[in-house]
Amino acid sequence: MKLALVALLALLVTPSAWCDDALDTRLKSLENELRCLVCQNQTLAESNAPLAEDLRKEVRDLATGGKSDDEIRTYLVARYGDFVLYKPPVKSTTYVLWFGPFVLLAGGAVAWWMLIRRRSRATGDAATLTESSTTAVARARVLLDE
Numbered sequence: 001m002k003l004a005l006v007a008l009l010a011l012l013v014t015p016s017a018w019c020d021d022a023l024d025t026r027l028k029s030l031e032n033e034l035r036c037l038v039c040q041n042q043t044l045a046e047s048n049a050p051l052a053e054d055l056r057k058e059v060r061d062l063a064t065g066g067k068s069d070d071e072i073r074t075y076l077v078a079r080y081g082d083f084v085l086y087k088p089p090v091k092s093t094t095y096v097l098w099f100g101p102f103v104l105l106a107g108g109a110v111a112w113w114m115l116i117r118r119r120s121r122a123t124g125d126a127a128t129l130t131e132s133s134t135t136a137v138a139r140a141r142v143l144l145d146e
Helices: 002-033 050-064 069-080 092-145
Strands: none
Touching: 002 050, 002 069, 050 069
């Protein structure tokens, strides 16, 4: 009798545990796709900020309310903008996020190249100036010796 009761209790507890594990896995995956609005370099899952905790709770409430992952993402983007997504979509409003670092890198490379080029010209001009001044000094000595 006790064994049957334990078996029945195990059957009743196990499916809900599976559902909780599936929900936790789903929420963890979703939280890794969302950005913490306070700690901008962390996902929602990694952040310990109070706002991140509130957002995690809101995501859990939406998921337990029957919303799909896409519906949750759409809701959060409508409320907080594309910035809430850890990998925002490429569109005209997010070009700066996607291409800004590459533009800055290219600008830095051009500035470095121009600086090196200017320095090499200055070094070449200094060498020419040194040669002409040496020649001028030699001519002046010749003139003074005469």
